[in-house]
Amino acid sequence: MKYQVKPLPQVNLPELRTVGKPLRKVDAMGKAVGDTVYAGDYSMPRMLHGKVFRSKQSSARITRLDVSKARALPGVACVITGFDVPNARLVSDMPGQTGQKQRAGSDVPVLASEQVRFYGEPIALVAAETLEIADKALSLIEIDYEPLPGVYDPLEAMKPGAPVVTPPDNIVARWKIRKGSMESGFEQADLIVENTFRIPYQEHAYLEPEAGVAWIDERGAITIRVSTQVIEHFRTIARAVGVRQNKIHIQGTMVGGGFGGKEDITIEIYLALLAKHTARPVKMVYTREESFLAHAKRHPYVIKHRTGVKNNGQITASKIEMISDSGAYPYLSPYVLLYTTVMAPGPYRIDNVQVDAISVATNNPYTSAFRGFGGPQACFAYEQQMDDIARQLGLDPLDVRKVNYLRTGDCTATGQVIESATWLEETATRAMAALGEQTPDYGSVKIGQGFASYFQSYGRITWMHDTSQAWVGLELDGTVTIRAGVPDLGAGQANSLCQIAAEVLGVPLERVTIYTTDSALTPLSGTSTATRQLYMSGNATLMAATNVRNVLLNRASKHFEEEIEALDIADGKAFNKSDPSQTLDLVDLAKMCASEGMHLSNLALFKAPFTDPINPETGQGQVWPDFTFGSFAAEVAVDTETGEVTILKAAACHDIGRAINRAAAEGQIIGGGMQGLGYGLMENLIVKEGVIKTPSLSEYLIPTSMDYPNIQAIILESGTGLGPFGAKGIGEPALTPAAPAVASAIANALGVSIPEIPITPEKVLAALDLP
Amino acid sequence: MKPQMITLHINGRTHYVALNPNLTLLVALRDLGYTDVKCGCEKGDCGACAVFLNGVAVNSCLVLAWQADEAEILTAAGLGTSEHPHPLQTAFSDAGAIQCGYCTPGMIISAKALLDQKPHPTDAEIRDAISGNLCRCTGYAQIIQAVQSAAEKMDAGGEG
Incomplete structure (x- = not known):
């Protein structure tokens, strides 16, 4: 094994009955038997x-x-x-x-x-x-x-006299970070490392x-x-x-x-x-x-890193410039650019940071949100930069990162204090350990292992003042109904709410039914974006279900003539914890409450932290509620004659705070990882003079079942997230570190890095021609 | 050419329909209400529209409806119901093999076509069998697990 696995601190999470279990998602069977009616399946007279x-x-x-x-x-x-x-x-x-x-x-x-x-x-x-x-x-x-x-190149579009797509000068958005001093940071450095990274579209x-x-x-x-x-x-x-x-x-x-x-x-x-x-x-x-x-694409970026480091790998200064192509209309480009800006230095403690980011209009396809929202581009650049720093200093990539990894209580580059667990070395060493011994080289094939660590926000920008609502009610037959305006993308958005309500109200998951995604008939829960639904609507559901539970426990305490604290609800019954044979069926309890005019439903509103916008000149301030941390590791075989890259092993380790549905969380980690692998190696949207030349699934290739091995999913649970039961978010973070991990493994195999994805055989061969 | 009457036997029901010659089986099935047959590309790239045509799994977007005249067609919805699901449908639901679910009906058809031929496939054989079915959500691991688990159950229960 390459690295010693870093032990985890003691975490005592409360034992739960429903939450955390890999239960069948409430939406699964309808999809399996073809009952689920999708948007294109409806017809009207x-x-x-x-x-x-x-x-x-x-x-x-x-x-x-x-x-x-x-x-x-x-x-x-x-x-x-x-x-x-x-x-x-x-x-x-x-x-x-x-x-x-x-x-x-x-x-x-x-x-x-x-x-x-x-x-x-x-x-x-x-x-x-x-x-x-x-x-x-x-x-x-x-x-x-x-x-x-x-104009089809953002660098050209910035020049005076360029055709104007967005008046007056094609600049759609700018963000800056100013922290510490570049001058003193670079003065303290023993070595300065500079690289330019190019990141493509993704469909x-x-x-x-x-x-x-x-x-x-x-x-x-x-x-x-x-x-x-x-x-x-x-x-x-x-x-x-x-x-x-x-x-x-x-x-x-x-x-x-x-x-x-x-x-x-x-x-x-x-x-x-x-x-x-x-x-x-x-x-x-x-x-x-x-x-x-x-529809929009993921933004192409050019990202330049100039990093000052000490001989032990400690970063003294980080100067980053980035340009993104917003295409013909801004859509969410300003916000995607903000994400890339704030995540640009990576999950590292750096005293002196300067980031300058610009999004530029062109006549290319417009760009907007894609899982990760600017985070994956930042991660590809900062993790390749860390590897190059290690290479130039003759140090191990993990050792360089260990000196710099963020710790709980540290500040991000914008001065936001991280209060949750930051299990970076913990995840990196576990992901690498899961790869096992490195396969030996054979013939013209060189083997390499590499990893990437990341941080990625969950929840929306805090100055958006995000809220979510959920309604939970107990029916008279002891079943539970949830109403929430959550769009379900298949990631278990609706199911998580059901498992939370089942946990709190002490009923099996089968007794919970959820009605979702109706702007007029379900309480508005906000967008299924920004890895926010579990955090936001999960907390709203937890609040609403807890309020109903309190009504039930109040009535039950009269029935049992016991304090509320002495009672619990499970398996459809309220019971006396010190004498579990004393039970009251939820059906009877619900009828008692109803006949006495007690409220068996609750509409709750959860508010994320509300902050003021960051300082536009320095970027200082809070940007998101919290972050997820993790790492991805890969072993690759690179054929130096054909340039072909084969992924032999892949593993992802994330601290997701707490799994609400373990199988669903693994599904996010594996599926998101696979999208990231495709992004790193295969997915190639060819755009010439603004025209997409690959507008089909036989031209724009995405991973099939034959392309990559199973990604081993390793879930860690620090219990320190802001979501229900200490959960963090995993939807977007799952994708972020995969492409840079593969790039690191390829660089490890070849001894040269390729600063541009997708790493196609052509790029591998071109890199090998370098002296 | 004018519409022609054809007969389609779908999931045990018989439909007499007048269809134009350029209509694909995919469009015919969806127009008849078999919307579990999904349209993802209409050119055979994605596999979401897979159905059994006289026992053989095909992409229904690559078959003209006229070619299916008098044929027995089985779609994923014809395999089972939520009350009485096929073991593959149960296994997909339980293994976390379903996220957005859009690829699921076609995926289940390809999986059944494999198990019909090979009741005890290796993981590599499963990967091969579903290689024409794109899934953008799951990364395939839990789908492969689900097919293995269904194979075990079908072997034990003699179902399928």
């Missing part, structure tokens, strides 16, 4: 089919747009252009319920009418009696373009393309059944469509994969406009190619 007419130019003025032939086609119910809906703009702030902050330059026309800024930009909407007629109508739309100079490639159905209901509300991560978009849609907020009703469906790609408004705005203009139900389902064209 008198339903029309909608289609989007999109730009075939990356940068052009529209000189003529004539939809008269399309409108005249029999079976076409309506054709809408930007001239018909001049006020239809998406001017939302950060998606969510708070409405606190306006987003910088977030103004996106729903339909372009004078100028197109990216290939695939929507120009017109069609609704027709059949899909075939809708397709035919698209082909009858006449358009003339006058090509405009485009979400969820299996379910965007889909939905909208109609106007009997109360005049535009009702939209759609696959989305954010039902709170009803507010933005109301503004864009020109109706009151309570006249947009979003019924979110089970999401067939999101990963951030269904975080921005997708298809629902088109559905709303078409339903309003036709007064008929309208269905729209993207093809795979359209899905590639229509």
Whole structure:
């Protein structure tokens, strides 16, 4: 074994009955037998089919747009252009319920009418009696373009005189961190290490393309059944469509994969406009190619690190510059850039930090949220930098990190004190130990092992003032109902709430039913983004269930003539802890409460910490509620003749605070890790002059069952998270360290590092040609 | 060409339908309400639309509906119900093999096609059998576990 496994401190977590168990998720069987109805599976009487007419130019003025032939086609119910809906703009702030902050330059026309800024930009909407007629109508739309100079490289777009995509200068956002002194930091250094890293696009490639159905209901509300991560978009849609907020009703469906790609408004705005203009139900389902064209990608970045270190590896100064490509419209780029900025120095204690980050508009596909939200790009750069520091100092990569790893009580680069456990060496040594002995080299094949550590926030930016609500009620037959506006992406968002309520109310999981994702009928729980649902809605559910439990215990204490503290509820019964034979069935208890007018349900609101925005000049201040820490390790075989990289072993170790459903947590770790491996080695979105050249799953390859080995998932539970029962978040963190770990293993095998992913055979061979 | 009447036997029910020649079996099945057959790419890249056509697992997006005239078609929903699930459906549910669930019906069809031929597959054989079914959520490990666990149960119970 390469490293000694660092022992864990003593942790005494309370024994729980339901929480932590790898129980069958409440949503699983419906999906297994095909009962779950996804957004594209709904149909309505008198339903029309909608289609989007999109730009075939990356940068052009529209000189003529004539939809008269399309409108005249029999079976076409309506054709809408930007001239018909001049006020239809998406001017939302950060998606969510708070409405606190306006987003910088977030103004996106729903339909372009004078100028197109990216290939695939929507120009017109069609609704027709059949899909075939809708397709035919698209082909009858006449358009003339006058090509405009485009800009496809953010570095070019920053230069004076570059074509302007976002006025005045294409700068969409800037963030800075200033901590300590660069001058004294570099003076103290024995060595200065400089590298530039390039990180590419990534496509979400969820299996379910965007889909939905909208109609106007009997109360005049535009009702939209759609696959989305954010039902709170009803507010933005109301503004864009020109109706009151309570006249947009979003019924979110089970999401067939999101990963951030269904975080921005997708298809629902088109559905709303078409339903309003036709007064008929309208269905729209993207093809795979359209899905590639229509939704955001993960941001490409160029990240430069200049690091001063002592001979023992201690970092004395870290100067980081980064540029991200926001594409033609900002969407969430300013916030993604903030994440990358604050995470840029990595999970390390550094007294002198300077970060300068810029997001730049181009005529490329627009970029926005993707699992990790800027964290994976930062991690790839800082972990390759740590490896290079180790190489240049002749030290072991773990030893260099150990000197610098953040500890509980330390500050991040923005001055936020970390109060939870920071098990970095603990996770790194366990992930590496799980790889076992290194396979020997053979023939032209070189073997290497490497790892990456990370920190990644869970919960939204604290100055967004995030809240979540959940309603929990006990029915008279002893079953439990939860209502929460949580979108379920398959990660167990809804199931976790059920396990929490089952734990608190002492019923088996089978007795809990949850109703979710309805902007009108379930309490708003906020977005399924930012690794926030377990933390936020989990706590809201815990609060609501605890309030119901207290009502039950109060009534039971009268029945037993015992203090509340002497009582507990489990297996559907209240009982006396000192004499468990004294029981009262929950059914009887519920009836007693009901007949006496006691409240058997509760609506709770959980608030994250609320802070002021960080200082814009120094970046100092709190940014998130807390962080998850962990490490990923990989062993690779690199064929030095073909450049082919094979992953032989992979292991991920994360401190998730507390597992709510162990199988689901492992599923996040393995599945997120696999997306990260694909990002590091395989996934290659080719964009030329703004045009995606790989808009299918046979051109943009994602990992199949044949590509990578099982990722060993190692769960640690410090119990120090801010979520229910001490849980942290794992949805996004699972992906973050995988690509840099593979890059480290490849560098370990070859003795040269490759500062750019995906590490394709071509890049391996090119690296080997270096002296 | 004009629509032509064809007969489709799906999950034990018989449908007489008039369909255009260019319609795929995928579209025909979904239009008839078999929405457990998922559409992910319409070009055979993802496997979400897999069904049994006369006992052979196929991507229904690559078969024209006319080609399935008089054929026996079995979809994942035809294998079992939530009250009486197929052992694969139970195993997928219990092993954490289902996240978003969009790939699940097609994945279960491919897994059943394997177990029909090889009741005791190795992990490598399972990987091979589901290699045409993309899953973006799970990383496949728990799916492989689920197929192994179903194979054991089916062997013990003589089901399947």
